Amino acid sequence: MIRNFLFSLFFFLGIVLISIIFLPAILLPKKIVLFGGKIMGFWTSLCLKIFLSTKIIIKGRENIIRGKKFFIAASHQSMFETFFLQTIFNSPVFILKKELLMIPIFGWYLKKIGSISIKRNKIxxxxxxxxxxxxxxxxxxxxxxxxxxQGTRLSAEDRTPFKKGSGRIYEELNIPCQPIAINSGNTWPKHGWKKINTTLTVSILKPIEPGLSKEIFTKELEKTIYTELDTLS
Incomplete structure (x- = not known):
C-alpha cells in the first residue's frame, strides 16, 4: 500500500513538473514538445522500477519496421503504454478521445504534437x-x-474482440501494421492496487503487411496480439 502511494505520488508529480517545464515549448517547434513526451516515458519506467520493483523487458526489437511508413496497433491495459512507447518509436501520433483535448495544459500538448481526436459513438x-x-x-x-x-483500457484477462475501426484504418492507409502486445495490466491494472515485483513485457511482433481485407486483418491482428498476451500472462 505504501509503495503504491509513493509510486502514484512521484509519478504524477513528475508528469506535472515535466508539463510545467515544457509549457513554453507550446510556442516553440513541435520537436521540443515531443522530446518532453519521451522524458515522460522514461519517467514512467523509472517510477515503476524504483517504487514497484518492476522488471521491464522489451522483446522483439528485430521486428521493428524501418525505412518505410507504418502504423502501430498495441494492446491497452494501463497508462504505461501511452507514455512508454514514445521511448521506443519516433514519437507516435495518437488517436484519442476528443474530451482529452479539453484538459488544461495536457490538452494543449496533445494538440501541439498533432494528436488526432474522435468523438466516440457519434456521427x-x-x-x-x-x-x-x-x-x-x-x-x-x-x-x-x-x-x-481494443478501444479502451481493459483488464489483463479481457479478450474483447477488436474494434472494426482498426481494419478500416489498415485499409485506408495501405501500409504495414506493427502489432505490439503489452501485459502492463498485470502490474498496473485499470482498477485496484498496482502489483509489486512483476515483469512487464513489451512484445514487438512481426509486421502484418498491407493487402488483406479489413475483416481478415482485424481477425489476424486480434489473434496475433491475444496469443502473445496469453504467453506473457
Missing amino acids: SKENLGFFDDISKQVKLSERPLIIFP
Missing part, C-alpha cells in the same frame, strides 16, 4: 473527416500512427 462532421485526417498525417509526417484496437 459528426468531425468524425466523417477522421480518416482523411489520418491519411494526411501519415503522408506528411515520419512519425508512426498508433492505435489501440
